[in-house]
Each structure stands twice: as structure tokens, then as C-alpha cells.
Amino acid sequence: MDSARTGGTIVHRRDFLRGTVGSFLVVALELPFHARAAPSTAMDLESWLRRANLDFLGSRAMLRRLGAAYLTRNPRERDVDELTVLLCAGRSKPLDLHLHERIAEDWLDLDTAVADGWVLSRTEARLCAVLHMTEDLSG
Amino acid sequence: MRGPPHDGRPVRVIEDLHDLPRATNIAADVCLIGAGAAGITIARELAQRGVSVCLVEGGGMQFEYLESQSLYQGSNAGVPVSFEGGRLRFFGGSTNHWGGRCAPLDDIDFRRRDWIDHSGWPLDRAELDPYYRRAQKVAGFPAEWLSDTDTLANLNVTLPSLDPTRLTPWLWHYAPAMKDAPTWRWANAYGPELRESKHVRVLLHANFAGFSTDKNHSRVKTVSVRTLSGITATIAAEDFVVCCGGIENARLLLLGGEQNNGSFGNQNDLVGRYLMQHPRGPAAVVVGQMHEVQGQFNILRTTDGLEVEVGMTLAPQLQERERLLNCSGVLVYQGDPDSGIAVAQDIWRALLAGHWAPDMGEKVGLIARDFPDVARTLSRRLSSGRSLDREGAAVVPSRSATLLLDLEQAPDRESRISLSEDRDALGLKRVQADWHMGDLERRTAARFTGLVAAEFARLGIGRCRLEPWLRDDTVPMNNAMQETYHYIGTTRMADDPAQGVVDRDCAVHGVKNLYVAGSSVFPTSGQANPTLTIVALALRLADHLSRGRCEQC
Numbered sequence A: 001m002d003s004a005r006t007g008g009t010i011v012h013r014r015d016f017l018r019g020t021v022g023s024f025l026v027v028a029l030e031l032p033f034h035a036r037a038a039p040s041t042a043m044d045l046e047s048w049l050r051r052a053n054l055d056f057l058g059s060r061a062m063l064r065r066l067g068a069a070y071l072t073r074n075p076r077e078r079d080v081d082e083l084t085v086l087l088c089a090g091r092s093k094p095l096d097l098h099l100h101e102r103i104a105e106d107w108l109d110l111d112t113a114v115a116d117g118w119v120l121s122r123t124e125a126r127l128c129a130v131l132h133m134t135e136d137l138s139g
Numbered sequence B: 001m002r003g004p005p006h007d008g009r010p011v012r013v014i015e016d017l018h019d020l021p022r023a024t025n026i027a028a029d030v031c032l033i034g035a036g037a038a039g040i041t042i043a044r045e046l047a048q049r050g051v052s053v054c055l056v057e058g059g060g061m062q063f064e065y066l067e068s069q070s071l072y073q074g075s076n077a078g079v080p081v082s083f084e085g086g087r088l089r090f091f092g093g094s095t096n097h098w099g100g101r102c103a104p105l106d107d108i109d110f111r112r113r114d115w116i117d118h119s120g121w122p123l124d125r126a127e128l129d130p131y132y133r134r135a136q137k138v139a140g141f142p143a144e145w146l147s148d149t150d151t152l153a154n155l156n157v158t159l160p161s162l163d164p165t166r167l168t169p170w171l172w173h174y175a176p177a178m179k180d181a182p183t184w185r186w187a188n189a190y191g192p193e194l195r196e197s198k199h200v201r202v203l204l205h206a207n208f209a210g211f212s213t214d215k216n217h218s219r220v221k222t223v224s225v226r227t228l229s230g231i232t233a234t235i236a237a238e239d240f241v242v243c244c245g246g247i248e249n250a251r252l253l254l255l256g257g258e259q260n261n262g263s264f265g266n267q268n269d270l271v272g273r274y275l276m277q278h279p280r281g282p283a284a285v286v287v288g289q290m291h292e293v294q295g296q297f298n299i300l301r302t303t304d305g306l307e308v309e310v311g312m313t314l315a316p317q318l319q320e321r322e323r324l325l326n327c328s329g330v331l332v333y334q335g336d337p338d339s340g341i342a343v344a345q346d347i348w349r350a351l352l353a354g355h356w357a358p359d360m361g362e363k364v365g366l367i368a369r370d371f372p373d374v375a376r377t378l379s380r381r382l383s384s385g386r387s388l389d390r391e392g393a394a395v396v397p398s399r400s401a402t403l404l405l406d407l408e409q410a411p412d413r414e415s416r417i418s419l420s421e422d423r424d425a426l427g428l429k430r431v432q433a434d435w436h437m438g439d440l441e442r443r444t445a446a447r448f449t450g451l452v453a454a455e456f457a458r459l460g461i462g463r464c465r466l467e468p469w470l471r472d473d474t475v476p477m478n479n480a481m482q483e484t485y486h487y488i489g490t491t492r493m494a495d496d497p498a499q500g501v502v503d504r505d506c507a508v509h510g511v512k513n514l515y516v517a518g519s520s521v522f523p524t525s526g527q528a529n530p531t532l533t534i535v536a537l538a539l540r541l542a543d544h545l546s547r548g549r550c551e552q553c
Helices: A013-017 A023-030 A035-057 A060-073 A080-088 A095-109 A122-138 B037-048 B093-097 B125-138 B148-154 B186-196 B248-259 B290-294 B316-322 B340-352 B360-369 B371-384 B439-458 B531-546
Strands: A003-006 A009-012 A112-115 A118-121 B014-016 B024-033 B053-056 B074-076 B167-174 B200-204 B207-213 B220-226 B232-242 B280-288 B299-301 B307-314 B327-333 B400-407 B416-423 B429-434 B462-466 B514-516
Touching: A035 A122, A060 A112, A060 A118, A060 A122, A080 A095, A080 A122, A095 A118, A095 A122, A095 B439, A112 A122, A112 B439, A118 A122, A118 B439, A118 B462, B014 B186, B024 B037, B024 B200, B037 B053, B037 B093, B037 B186, B037 B200, B037 B232, B037 B531, B053 B232, B074 B416, B093 B186, B125 B531, B148 B167, B167 B439, B186 B200, B207 B248, B232 B248, B232 B531, B248 B416, B248 B429, B280 B290, B280 B439, B290 B327, B290 B400, B307 B316, B307 B439, B327 B439, B340 B360, B340 B371, B360 B371, B400 B439, B439 B462
Parallel strands: B014 B200, B024 B053, B024 B232, B053 B200, B074 B429, B232 B514
Antiparallel strands: A003 A009, A112 A118, B167 B307, B207 B220, B220 B232, B280 B400, B280 B462, B299 B307, B307 B327, B327 B400, B416 B429
16 A cells, blocks of 8 residues: 545655654554564654653553553554554654644644543554554564 | 620620520520531621620530530431531531631632533622632731732742633632641631620530421521530520531521421422532642642742642633533642652651661762752741641652542532431431532543643643543542532522522521521532632621611621
């Protein structure tokens, strides 16, 4: 799949993958196709989430647990491709900036999710879900 | 009538019914039943204007369990109410364990809100404002409060930029400590004044025994009181005020109705109904960079040495837009036991106890690490005269805090006080409470907490983890939210007798000279502690009762 349509916006996976956050999301979100590459690259996603104010949560296991909890409440998002589309919808900026802005907008719009009791922005919760699923895929 | 309440004998103005002859008859202009915040406030006001008052109190000057407090026993059918723990039955009433937390009700609390059945007071906040100002003085404040903005400036606090359409700052003013009490006590503050007053006669151990009325039950003629040992007295007055707290006020009217074969304000089956409190409890744990917020949302000290607690409340426009109740929250800090301040406290306490604290080397290292904080706290303590060992977790740097909520309740007809078949030592029926918390309370708490979580995350303050009862609707709310001993609404105020027990002047509908004072008359509770409003309404009622009795009133 090269692209996905969401809300009238074409998101080109290749374009998304050229995001400037670094390799972590590139590979993490490519994992359906590169499942074996997960352990080291998924750690990068964890690093990004930690920098994005989730550092208090302490561990990758915790982030994964939040992702799993989010998916339990939102089972229709249990698909990395689908989440990729959702996370990148409307992106016109470098990925890092895009995600930061999405998180800030989530708080303003009160678009939040509760995972294991923690109140997360929708975007944060989806990123945790990606982390959870990609590590699952890595076996 | 002017001058002291009389029975033809010389009187000491605070006396014990045990010391009077049996079947004493007393006459006064006004008889007040219950010597708590409302009763003492009204007594002072009337006495200062030369109106004669007989103030009857079921207890003595001190706590006595068997002689008095045990008469407060009752039974529960709903969420438990602590009949004995929540109230005190002696001179000063429940002000004897008052925490001193004061705030007026908000404008919106008085309004008819179409999303809350039975909401709306027959008066508005502006009508109470002058009385709130007088109430501050009665509650011990040496000067009128500054505006919130000026108070925050006085505290040298700049709050984070919360979205004002969601959350607004809320300030609690703590009544000052007294020389002999940790906060303001009506008995300590005003007992001597009443003792000296020639217009007030206080009768202790004078338990309510019954009302006598005219043949239509539309006017009270006398109230009878008695000790547990059977000594009785009868008080005749032109007006009577029941001011025994939110549970007993309803009980006395219900008992009065039974004794007089009349409705006694209960012609529409409203007495005792709509029991509300301010459920209080933890909603979330906040984790993050608490150092800065600890200097903002906390109990802080003004330059006058008074304490002000800074919290948040749900913005009125959001309450309206989302059809919610009122709600406020404060942060309670756990304190980091490894912080320099906590360690300094350990060392100081050990020194006070006459020994060295263990692991001194390590402790000194932790103090050195946090030296700026320790120095700042010590400096503040030295300037305030408070000992370092008396500081609680509020000043110890914390990495987490608990968000503690105070909730308004929606009036619910089925949440109520009624008479049980059990009888007390005086042969009077005890009370049964069936207190409820409803879905709107839960929805309000969830929304408020979600807003705090979003705003704190947006501003980089910290992140919130909800308590179980806010994650899962099947977890009972009362697992976390507890009663606050604020018994509200059981003799609610309304202009229409079909909607309320008392009118806007706190007069019982259908009984010409019987009034009720206290939080039982609040038609809705707001989220603010009730004492300041109780006192404001008591002052207003005193003005009403003075009219026509006093030339200058």
C-alpha cells in the first residue's frame, strides 16, 4: 500500500516515511513490512514519546501497556497502517513538528484518551499503540 | 419586649437547666434553638440591638458523650452519614471542629439552571454580598477580603494560564487561629460576650422536647426543653428560630408536625428531603514538575499571616454549556521524603527529641543538594515564627500531588432525612438518613478532572492518572468520595410553598413565627463550604427579626 485516504486527505506513505523525526517512526511504522527490525527501532519511538512529556512513565513496558490499554478500548484502531493514516492525517510539516502540533491541538480540543487511568492526548495514545503493536509483531 | 429574658428570678446569662427549678417558664422576644454558628450569630446581633433572646443548647460547655452527643445517633439507608462524628452537640456546635475554610457561593449557584431540577434560590448573590462581608468579620477575619486578583498579588503568586472558559482560579480563605484554638471558634470568640450580655440568656443541657402551637398549628406559642434527668422549662417567645444544623433542623420540624397533628411546614412533604452534602475525595494523581505549581496551587500565607488556599473551579459558562454541576479542586502534595527540606525536618525533629538523626552524612548531602529550597523555606519559617517541624507535606517539594475534589450535588427528592421508629433517651424519634450521590455528580467530576488533566498537560505542569472510580462507572462513587458533614437542603428555601419549606426570609411556610437558620435552607449547595453562607444568612435573618423591634433597625 503506497497511500491511504483519510478524511479526503491523501497521505503518501513514502512521504510520511521521509519525516524528519529520525529513523524511529520511519521504521516503527514500517514494521508491518519489516517486523524483525522492531526491537532497536521501537526503542526510538519510546525515546520520542519520552521527550514528548511522557518521560514520567518510566519504561518502554509502561508505554506499551498504555498502547495495549488504548487498543482494548479502541479495537478498530488495532492496525498499524490505519494508525499511520490517522497519525499523519493533514500533515504538511516535518513529522516531528506535525506530531507535536497534533498533541497540542488534542489538548486544546480535549481529544483525549484514558489508558490505564492516564489521561493521554489521542495522538500520544496512538503512538503508544504503535509501539505496542510493532513490538508484538517483532515477536 | 425589651430587657433580659425573664422568669422573675435574677439570672446568670449562661446557665445550666440542671440548676433551674423544675417547670421554669421563661419569656423572651426570640427563642433560638441551637447554639452553633447560626444561633450564636443571631443571638449577638439581636442582643446588640436590645432584643431579648433565649438561646437554648442541648449540650453543655464541653463535649459530653453520654449526656449529649449520643443523642445524635441515627441510622442509614443510603450512603453512610456519620451522625455522631460529623456534628458536635455542645455550646458552639459543630464550629468546635470547624476547619475554618471559607468561600462564598458563586453567582451561578443561586441561579435557576434548567439542567438541574429544583435549582434556583429566591435571592441572588448580590443580595447576599453585604452579608458575606459582615460574615467575614463574624468568622474572625480582621479585615474585609481583598479581591482574588489582589489576594494573589499579595501572595506574590502568578498562576499558570489556564483556559478561563474551562477552569477558573478559586480561593479559599482560612479563618484565623485563636490564642486557644487552631481556628476560629464561635464558643471561644463569642461565649464571653453572650455571658456579659443583659439581653441574652443561654440555657445549657436544654434539649428540645416539643413545640406547642395555637389551635390551627399556624403559630408557635412555646418550646419546651428538658434535661436527661427530667428537669423541664418552657420558653414563650414572639418568634422562634430552629438553628440546629442540617439534620436536626429537619428532625425538629418533623417532630413538631407529629406532636401537633399538623403539617408544621411539611404540607408538601418537603421537610427532610433533598439532602445534599459536598462529596469530597481524590480524583487523580498528578505527576510532573510540581515544584513551580506547589508555589501556586497550595495553601499559602498572606503578608497578614492568614492562609489562603488556591484551587480551581469549573468555569460557569462551561457548567452551563455542558449542563454540569459546580465543582472545585485543590492539590494536596505528598512530599518527597528525599528532598532537602524533608531531610532537614527529620534532623530538626530528632534534635528536638534529644538525639542525632541516623545517616547524618547522607542527610547533609541531600540538604546541600537542595540548599536553595531549604534556605528559602527556613527563611520563610523564621519570618512567620513557625517551627520547621510543624510544616507538613505542603511545603516539602513533591513529585506528585492528589487532585482533591469538592462537588456540588443535584437536589434529589429521594435523598433525605426522615424519622425512624428508634427513640432517643428523651423519647423522641431518631433520624434515618438516605443520602444519595447521582450520575450528574459523577459526570461533573469526570469532566472537571479531564479538564485539569488536559490543561496541566497543555501547560507542561504534569500528567494525571484518574482514580479508579473515574475510569470505571461500575466502581461506586462513594468508594472515594466521602461526606464532608455539610448537611444541606433539608428545609429548602423557595417562594412557592409547593417547592420549599421556608420562604426567602427563612420563615417556615404556614407557621407565622417559626424560622430556620443554617445550611438546611440552601436550595442548592454550590461547591463551597457552607459556613460563610450560613453566617451571612443568619445575619440577614437577624436583620429581619430586628425590624419593628428596634428603633435604629
